[in-house]
Amino acid sequence: MKIFHTQLTGLTNRLGELTEKLEDAARLMAQSVISDGSVYWASDIEMSGVVTQACSAEDRIKDSQPIHNGQIEDFSPMDTLVIASTSMSDPFLLTLIAKAKKDGATVIAISSTPQTESVITDIDFMLPTGIEHGLVPLESGRRIGSPHLLMGLYIYYHLFFAVTDILEEHEED
DSSP states (O other): OHHHHHHHHHHHHHGGGGHHHHHHHHHHHHHHHHTTOOEEEEEOGGGHHHHHHHHHSTTOOTTEEEOOTTOOOOOOTTOEEEEEESSSOOHHHHHHHHHHHHTTOEEEEEEOOOTTSGGGGGOSEEEEOOOOSOSEEOTTSOEEOOOHHHHHHHHHHHHHHHHHHHHHHHHHO
16 A cells, blocks of 8 residues: 555656646636536546546536537537546547537546547647556556546546636636
């Protein structure tokens, strides 16, 4: 458990390098809410907890709506699509990203996908979890403990706090 905790702490500390990207992404999400657009959320199975948190939990982002597998939305240029995925290889998510870009929506991805993959060109903000393999090595050489969802939620909370701050400032004006 100590190895897992140490590795996880290293991953969360590395997210400090994303501060500017997270703030810019949060600004665009808040813009969607302020301009009567929507913030749509979709994920692969492993990251579905991010969608649940964003759309249904106590700390949800205003005007957030889930998109479930098989459901394709029509987007407006005022909308933001947030994808949470372990690999960005899910065919439904890739189709959804292409549709959102074609319709002029902003696309944000929370993913473990390395930044070299070609799908990145359709994504306005790539927020990497930093997980490339399991965090805990076994004696056999195999690695276990890949906390994709935990890191996805950590990134979500960065976005949540930033969007909430922006929306509160806007309401005061």
